[in-house]
Amino acid sequence: xxxxxxxxxxxxxxxxxxxxxxxxxxxxxxxxxxxxxxxxxxxxxxxxxxxxxxxxxxxxxxxxxxxxxxxxxxxxxxxxxxxxxxxxxxxxxxxxxxxxxxxxxxxxxxxxxxxxxxxxxxxxxxxxxxxxxxxxxxxxxxxxxxxxxxxxxxxxxxxxxxxxxxxxxxxxxxxxxxxxxxxxxxxxxxxxxxxxxxxxxxxxxxxxxxxxxxxxxxxxxxxxxxxxxxxxxxxxxxxxxxxxxxxxxxxxxxxxxxxxxxxxxxxxxxxxxxxxxxxxxxxxxxxxxxxxxxxxxxxxxxxxxxxxxxxxxxxxxxxxxxxxxxxxxxx
Ligand SMILES: NC(=O)c1ccc[n+]([C@@H]2O[C@H](COP(=O)([O-])OP(=O)(O)OC[C@H]3O[C@@H](n4cnc5c(N)ncnc54)[C@H](OP(=O)(O)O)[C@@H]3O)[C@@H](O)[C@H]2O)c1
Numbered sequence: 001x002x003x004x005x006x007x008x009x010x011x012x013x014x015x016x017x018x019x020x021x022x023x024x025x026x027x028x029x030x031x032x033x034x035x036x037x038x039x040x041x042x043x044x045x046x047x048x049x050x051x052x053x054x055x056x057x058x059x060x061x062x063x064x065x066x067x068x069x070x071x072x073x074x075x076x077x078x079x080x081x082x083x084x085x086x087x088x089x090x091x092x093x094x095x096x097x098x099x100x101x102x103x104x105x106x107x108x109x110x111x112x113x114x115x116x117x118x119x120x121x122x123x124x125x126x127x128x129x130x131x132x133x134x135x136x137x138x139x140x141x142x143x144x145x146x147x148x149x150x151x152x153x154x155x156x157x158x159x160x161x162x163x164x165x166x167x168x169x170x171x172x173x174x175x176x177x178x179x180x181x182x183x184x185x186x187x188x189x190x191x192x193x194x195x196x197x198x199x200x201x202x203x204x205x206x207x208x209x210x211x212x213x214x215x216x217x218x219x220x221x222x223x224x225x226x227x228x229x230x231x232x233x234x235x236x237x238x239x240x241x242x243x244x245x246x247x248x249x250x251x252x253x254x255x256x257x258x259x260x261x262x263x264x265x266x267x268x269x270x271x272x273x274x275x276x277x278x279x280x281x282x283x284x285x286x287x288x289x290x291x292x293x294x295x296x297x298x299x300x301x302x303x304x305x306x307x308x309x310x311x312x313x314x315x316x317x318x319x320x321x322x323x324x325x326x327x328x329x330x331x
Contacts, residue, residue: 006043010034010080011108011134014049015141018082021051022144023194023214024221027261028056029148031083033064035102039076047072061085061093065100073101082108082141087119094120097129104130109141112152147194150284151263156254158264159282162191163274164289169306170298171271177208180291184324188289189216192223196262199242201273202229212268224260228253228273246272250282271302278309285330286313292323 017032024030031052036044050063058066061081084107085093097105105124110133111117125131142149150158164179165171173179180188192198192214200210205227214221227235230245242256257265267277277283288306313329320326 007078007080007106007132008134008138010036010044010078011082011106011138012140014080014082015108015139015144017049017051018141018144021054023196024054024219025052026056026196027151027263028052028059029083029145031060031081033060033079033081035064035068035073036078036080037072037074037076038078039074044078047077059086059093062096065096070100075103077102077104079105080108081105083145084109084111084116084118085120085124086111086116087123092120094123097124098127102129104132106132106134108134108139112149147264157197157257157262158195158284159267159277160191160195160264160285160287161267161274161277161283162188162287162289163269163271163304164188164291165304165306166291166293166295166298168294169303170295171269171274171304172298172302173295174297179293179295180289180324181322184289184291184321184326186216187321187326188287189214191266191287193219193221195223195264195266197224197226197257197260197265199226199228199265199267199273201270202227202233203272204268204270205235205239210268223266224262226265244276246276250277250280253282271304274304281331285316285328288327288329289321290325290327 014032014034018030022030032049034049035047037047038044048064048067050060052060053063079097079102085097087094107121121131147158163171166179178185193216198212204210212223212225214223225239226242227239228242228244230243232241232243235241242253244253267273309329313331316328316330318325318327
C-alpha cells in the first residue's frame, strides 16, 4: 500500500522536485529521482537525488545513482522516481538500476510514449526488482509535465495563447508600452520558461522589437522564436519566419513546427494573431492578464472581445497579482 505512508510522502517529494528543471529538458520530460536508505530509520534517510539534466540527458535516475558509492546500496535502499525508468537496447535507466543493486522502486507515473510505456517497469519486474506504481490520485507529475503528456498523446505541440489587456479590453496603449505591472510581467516570464517556442505576429515584431527571452533571475533559456507573416521578411538573428495567411488552415502552421524540436509554443500576440488561433480553435489554453488601468488612447482593432471569450470557454484558474488578474481559460 502506498497511500498515506512514508512512501507516498517521498513520491510527492519527487513529483514536486520534478518542477525544478521544467522547461529546460528539451523534448524530454522533467523527472526527479530520490534514493533513500531505510537501514537506520523507518522514516528513511535521503542518500541522493537527481533531476533530468538541462537539455534532457542524463536522466534523473542516472544522476541520482552517480552521486552515491555502490557500497552504500543495500537491501534497505529504495528508489523513488516520478516517471518509469526508460528501457532501450543500449544503455538506459532500467539497466542502470538493475546493475546498481537497488531492489525496490516506487514509480509515480507510466511513460505515455508507446515505445517506452511499461518496458522499463516490466524489465525490472522480470529481473526481480520490486515495483510499486502510485495510484492516480497521488500523481501530480502528469499535471506538472502536462506539455510532455500532451505531445505524446496528440503528436502536436501544446499551444498557449497569451494576451495582456486593459480593464476596458485594449491590448495596446499608445502612451505606455506596458499594460500590466512589472511584477506581473516577471511572473509571466515563467510561461516562456515552460514553453519551448514563442510566436508573434509581424506587426508586433516590427512595432515592439521584442527580445522574447525568459528573463527570470538565474535562468538562461533560449526559446525558439517565430514571426508570422504571409511573405518572407528579413528578421534579426535567432528569429524564424513562419509563412501564414489569415485564410490558411492552421494545419499549415502546425506542419511547419514539425521541423523544430519543440513540445510547446506560446503565442504572444498581438490581437490579430491571437484571434486567428482563437477563431481556428488552435489552442490548448488561453492566458489573459488584465490590468486595472483603463486605456483611453487605443484603436478598436486592438480590442479583445473578452465577453465572447468568457461565454465560449471555461475559466480554469484565476489569480490576482497586485492590481492585475491572470486568468486561464480552456475548452
Ligand atoms: N497586450 C499584449 O499582450 C500584446 C502582445 C503583443 C503585441 N501587442 C501589441 O499589438 C500590436 C500589434 O498587434 P496587431 O494585431 O496589429 O498585429 P500582430 O498580431 O502582431 O501581427 C499581425 C500580422 O502578422 C502576420 N500574419 C500572417 N499570418 C497571420 C495569421 N494567420 N494570423 C495573424 N497574423 C498573421 C500578418 O503580417 P503580414 O501582413 O506581414 O502577413 C499580420 O498583419 C503591437 O503594436 C503591440 O504593441 C500587445
